[in-house]
Every structure is written in C-alpha cells, then in structure tokens.
Amino acid sequence: MNPFAYSKAADANQAVTTLSGKPNGKFLGGGTNLIDLMKMGVETPSELVDISRLPLAQIEELPDKRVRIGALARKSDVAEHELIKTRYPFLTEALLSGASPQLRNMATVGGNLLQRTRCYYFYDPAFPACNKRKPGSGCGALDGYNRIHAILGQSDQCIATHPSDMCVALAALEAIVRVRGPNGEREIAFGNFHRLPGDTPERDTNLAPGELIIAVDLPAMPFAARSHYLKVRDRASYAFALVSVAAALDLGPGKRINDVRIALGGVAHKPWRALAAEKQLTGQEASEKTFRDAAEAELAPAKGYNYNSFKIELAKRSIVQALSIITVS
Amino acid sequence: MAEDSKRPFRSKTNEVDRFSILGHPGTRRQFIKRVAGTSVAIAIGPNVLTSTSVGQPVPSDTTIATSESVKVNLSINGKKYALDVDTRVTLLDALRERLQLTGSKKGCDHGQCGACTVLVNGRRINSCLTLAVMHEGDEITTIEGLANGEDLHPMQAAFVEQDGFQCGYCTPGQICSAVALLKENHANNDDEIREWMSGNICRCGAYAGILAAIKEAKKKVRA
Numbered sequence: 001m002n003p004f005a006y007s008k009a010a011d012a013n014q015a016v017t018t019l020s021g022k023p024n025g026k027f028l029g030g031g032t033n034l035i036d037l038m039k040m041g042v043e044t045p046s047e048l049v050d051i052s053r054l055p056l057a058q059i060e061e062l063p064d065k066r067v068r069i070g071a072l073a074r075k076s077d078v079a080e081h082e083l084i085k086t087r088y089p090f091l092t093e094a095l096l097s098g099a100s101p102q103l104r105n106m107a108t109v110g111g112n113l114l115q116r117t118r119c120y121y122f123y124d125p126a127f128p129a130c131n132k133r134k135p136g137s138g139c140g141a142l143d144g145y146n147r148i149h150a151i152l153g154q155s156d157q158c159i160a161t162h163p164s165d166m167c168v169a170l171a172a173l174e175a176i177v178r179v180r181g182p183n184g185e186r187e188i189a190f191g192n193f194h195r196l197p198g199d200t201p202e203r204d205t206n207l208a209p210g211e212l213i214i215a216v217d218l219p220a221m222p223f224a225a226r227s228h229y230l231k232v233r234d235r236a237s238y239a240f241a242l243v244s245v246a247a248a249l250d251l252g253p254g255k256r257i258n259d260v261r262i263a264l265g266g267v268a269h270k271p272w273r274a275l276a277a278e279k280q281l282t283g284q285e286a287s288e289k290t291f292r293d294a295a296e297a298e299l300a301p302a303k304g305y306n307y308n309s310f311k312i313e314l315a316k317r318s319i320v321q322a323l324s325i326i327t328v329s
Numbered sequence: 330m331a332e333d334s335k336r337p338f339r340s341k342t343n344e345v346d347r348f349s350i351l352g353h354p355g356t357r358r359q360f361i362k363r364v365a366g367t368s369v370a371i372a373i374g375p376n377v378l379t380s381t382s383v384g385q386p387v388p389s390d391t392t393i394a395t396s397e398s399v400k401v402n403l404s405i406n407g408k409k410y411a412l413d414v415d416t417r418v419t420l421l422d423a424l425r426e427r428l429q430l431t432g433s434k435k436g437c438d439h440g441q442c443g444a445c446t447v448l449v450n451g452r453r454i455n456s457c458l459t460l461a462v463m464h465e466g467d468e469i470t471t472i473e474g475l476a477n478g479e480d481l482h483p484m485q486a487a488f489v490e491q492d493g494f495q496c497g498y499c500t501p502g503q504i505c506s507a508v509a510l511l512k513e514n515h516a517n518n519d520d521e522i523r524e525w526m527s528g529n530i531c532r533c534g535a536y537a538g539i540l541a542a543i544k545e546a547k548k549k550v551r552a
Contacts, residue, residue, distance in 0.1 A: 001417045003396040003397060003415075003416070003417065004397070004416060004417070005397055005416070006397065006399060006416040006460075006462055028460075028463070031458055031459050031460065031463070032440055032455070032458050035419070035458050035459065035460065036439050036440060036458060039438065039439065048416075050462075050463055052463060076452075099528075100443065100455075100527055100528020100529075101453060101506070101509070101510070101513070101515075101525055101528055102440075102443060102446055102453045102454050102455045102506065102528045103440055103455060103458075103528065105452045105453060105454050106454050106455065106458065106459065236524075237523070237524050237527035238527040238528060
C-alpha cells in the first residue's frame with residue numbers, strides 16, 4: 001500500500017475544505033472497498049480524510065413522508081430499519097443480498113454508491129489493459145474472459161458492470177443523492193449519478209472532485225411497499241449478481257398496472273433503469289405475457305460477448321420472475 | 330520422546346489441544362515465532378524487523394507522501410494499548426504484529442474469508458479492511474477476549490463439543506462471527522444460520538459441525 005497522510009474530519013465542511021483542490025485525496029468511510037483497492041495498488045491516494053465518525057448516519061422520515069438516509073449509515077442498520085423494511089422492502093432485500101454480515105456492518109451507503117467494478121482486468125494491475133484504471137490502455141475484457149460483464153449501455157472502451165445491489169433498488173426508487181462541495185450543497189437525481197462508460201470509463205460518477213455525499217433521499221412512493229429484489233448469482237450467498245432485478249408494482253382492479261418501476265443490476269456500467277419495459281407495462285394487465293413482452297423490449301438493444309451472452313435471456317427471465325413474484329404477493 | 334503437555338496435537342481425539350486452536354497463546358505458535366524470528370534476524374539484521382509490518386515496496390511515484398506514523402489508543406479485550414502505527418497498518422496487522430494477539434487470523438486479507446473477524450463495539454467486522462488508526466475509542470473484542478479466565482465462552486465450548494473445525498485456522502473468525510450472530514438474533518433456523526455465517530469460509534468444510542455448534546450455543550446463551 002502506498003503511504004498516505006491521514007486525518008480525522010471534525011465535521012463535513014472541514015472534510016470538504018481539507019480535500020479541496022487535492023485530486024489525489026479521498027474520503028474514508030467504511031473502507032471496505034477503498035482499503036482493498038489500496039492494497040491491490042488500484043487506488044493510490046496521497047491523503048485520506050477519515051469521515052467515519054461524522055454524525056451522518058441518521059435514518060429519518062422527513063415531514064413530507066420522504067425518508068432521508070445519512071451517507072454514513074451502515075448497510076446493516078439501513079436494512080434492518082423499520083421504515084425501510086416496511087416502506088421499501090426491496091431495498092432491505094437488496095442490502096441483505098450483498099456482501100457478508102461483517103462487511104455490511106462496516107460499509108456505508110455513501111461508499112456503496114462509490115464502490116468500483118469487480119471487473120478482473122480493473123481490479124488487478126497485473127493486467128496491462130484497462131481504460132478505467134489507466135485511460136488509453138485498452139480493455140482487457142472485450143476479448144478476454146467477460147462472463148460477468150455488461151450487455152447494455154457499454155462502449156468499445158469499457159464493458160465493466162456496477163457491482164452494487166443497493167443501488168439497483170435506489171435506481172428504481174428514483175432516489176436523490178445530496179452532496180456537499182466547496183461551493184455548497186446540490187442534489188443529483190439517482191439516474192444521473194452514475195455514468196455510462198462512453199469514452200471516459202475512468203469516471204464512474206458525476207460527482208465533482210472534492211464533493212462529499214451527505215445523504216440519500218427516498219421518495220414517499222407508497223407502492224414501493226409492494227416490491228421485490230431478485231438476485232441471480234453463482235452461489236446462494238455472498239456473491240455478486242450475474243443479473244438482478246429491483247421492481248415495484250402498483251396494481252389496480254383487474255390486475256391493471258397503474259405504475260411500475262424496474263431496474264437491473266449486473267448488466268451495465270450503472271444501475272440500469274428499465275424505462276422501455278416500464279413504459280410498455282403501464283396500463284396493461286399484469287400477466288406473464290405482458291411481462292415477457294416488456295422484458296423483450298428492454299433487452300432488444302442488448303449485446304453479448306464471448307462468455308456473457310447468457311445474461312440476455314437470463315435478464316429477460318429475471319424480469320418476468322420478479323414481476324410475477326410481486327403480482328402474487 | 331518425553332511426554333510434552335504443550336504438544337499441539339495429542340493422539341486421543343478428545344484431548345485435542347483446544348487452547349492452540351481457541352486462542353491460548355501457547356505452544357506451536359511461540360515455537361514458530363522464536364525460530365522464525367531468530368533466523369530472519371540472522372539473515373537480514375534486526376533493523377528490518379522494526380520497520381512497518383506492511384512489507385510491500387514503495388513505488389517510485391514522486392507524488393506519493395512518505396510513510397507517516399501516528400499515535401493511537403486502542404482498547405482491546407478490556408485492556409488499553411498506546412501504539413505508534415504507520416497509517417497503513419490494518420487493525421488485523423496491529424493485533425497480530427504489534428500486540429501479539431495472533432488469535433485473529435489473516436486468511437485472504439481482502440475481506441472475503443472472515444478469518445480476521447473481530448467484534449468492534451459488539452458488532453462483527455473484518456479487521457483486515459479497516460485501519461488501526463480508525464479505532465481510537467472503540468471497544469475491540471478478539472477471540473482472546475471471549476473466555477472468562479480458564480472458562481471457555483459457551484460458543485468456544487460448543488465448537489469443541491460439536492467438532493466445529495478441522496485445521497482450526499478459520500475458527501477464531503467463525504467463533505467471533507457466531508457470537509455476534511446470536512446477538513443479532515439471526516440464528517433462528519438452519520438456513521438462517523447458514524446465510525448469516527456466509528462471510529466465514531471454512532476450507533476444510535467443517536460446516537456441519539459449525540452449524541451444530543451454533544445451535545448448541547444458542548440454547549446456552551440467551552440471545
């Protein structure tokens with residue numbers, strides 16, 4: 001691990017001020033991904049500002065029924081919180097399907113938004129080619145072993161996927177990310193927080209240098225109480241998703257779909273909001289056929305590679321299964 | 330050979346030296362440390378041994394700061410320790426290399442195996458993915474802190490009783506994790522125990538015994 005300067009932030013403003021104008025500095029929260037990447041030599045910050053003790057771990061209902069989750073709330077605490085379990089059950093399911101109990105006790109919500117891809121070619125600097133780690137060096141995954149890689153929204157520069165489960169549910173919820181920077185606070189809509197790779201795969205998010213995530217706001221969205229997170233993976237537990245689906249359904253009389261939210265994990269460089277499927281489903285009657293048709297529409301632009309083409313059919317079936325489970329629940 | 334009470338493994342299965350596996354600072358480890366320490370000191374000189382415990386060479390990147398040492402006060406198993414540590418030292422390395430609390434094991438060193446599991450303020454975490462300097466003021470409990478004198482913690486006793494290990498390397502992490510599991514109230518059936526213990530890998534595959542041990546301990550410790 002490279003040497004680095006370390007300090008504890010007294011408050012959020014001081015943390016932001018300390019790292020202002022220091023592109024090589026990083027905030028240290030739970031550390032579960034950052035310290036691992038530092039051991040690997042992928043991340044080499046010259047300075048860490050420890051924010052883990054700042055009072056940003058609240059989970060509270062706002063007067064307008066939205067729920068605010070502090071950026072330093074631990075994944076385990078969010079998952080087990082009564083407000084989250086009852087109003088956003090798929091968020092609890094997503095959180096508990098990720099990592100292990102030990103890691104969930106450490107990992108923060110803000111850090112989860114910023115965790116980096118588990119693409120083998122990114123995570124191990126022994127591989128020379130990775131545009132995300134070393135812009136311009138090429139993509140080792142394109143013609144390499146790409147079983148866990150993207151099928152939607154990828155570019156010829158990068159086919160990495162975003163690894164988070166939690167973020168898939170947050171994408172379906174249209175959460176708002178509150179960030180603080182040298183020029184004050186701003187809000188970022190969840191769909192604009194993470195980026196597609198394009199020609200700049202080294203940038204995972206639209207967070208500006210030096211900005212600190214303060215909180216994530218969840219909309220009231222009563223029909224999220226009827227939701228499900230389906231995760232398909234190689235092991236029954238403690239594995240990243242090959243494909244995952246976060247879905248919520250608002251069903252009216254005669255199983256008419258009044259509203260629906262769907263997001264996919266494991267298929268793209270960012271949590272993939274399935275807008276085409278949602279559009280097709282709205283107003284229709286919930287049935288296996290309408291679910292399948294919507295899944296076909298969503299995956300129509302999908303492109304597979306040598307080892308991951310199975311994900312296209314898997315994603316379609318997962319959408320159908322997730323929606324079917326909610327319909328009969 | 331004379332009968333040696335400190336031999337790590339005896340021939341009768343019921344007399345397996347549980348202390349060598351369950352965190353008693355004796356026997357094989359002291360021997361290995363003494364031998365290894367001596368030979369290294371002869372080979373490369375004592376100065377090398379006093380350098381940081383993270384042994385990777387520093388790349389020749391001119392923008393990188395030099396190594397930095399900071400003071401940290403740690404509270405471990407009810408005892409206070411004042412340490413000067415390199416900022417890079419993980420909690421696991423501080424325990425093992427600086428404080429000789431070698432019960433917590435380094436398996437993968439990447440948060441994937443759970444061998445390094447310790448309790449921080451009663452919650453289980455991977456000590457390999459957190460820095461020692463982050464834990465000023467925390468109450469840290471390691472496998473060495475679970476027993477009450479010579480009386481094993483009920484979870485330790487259950488692991489012995491139910492044969493919850495083979496080689497024993499993952500066992501301190503398994504036991505710390507299982508102690509937290511009971512507190513979290515996630516040990517209500519076999520499937521739940523398996524799911525909530527999935528962060529602790531056992532390469533010997535002693536899972537059947539581990540499951541049985543946790544169920545036995547749950548009966549004795551009211552969650």
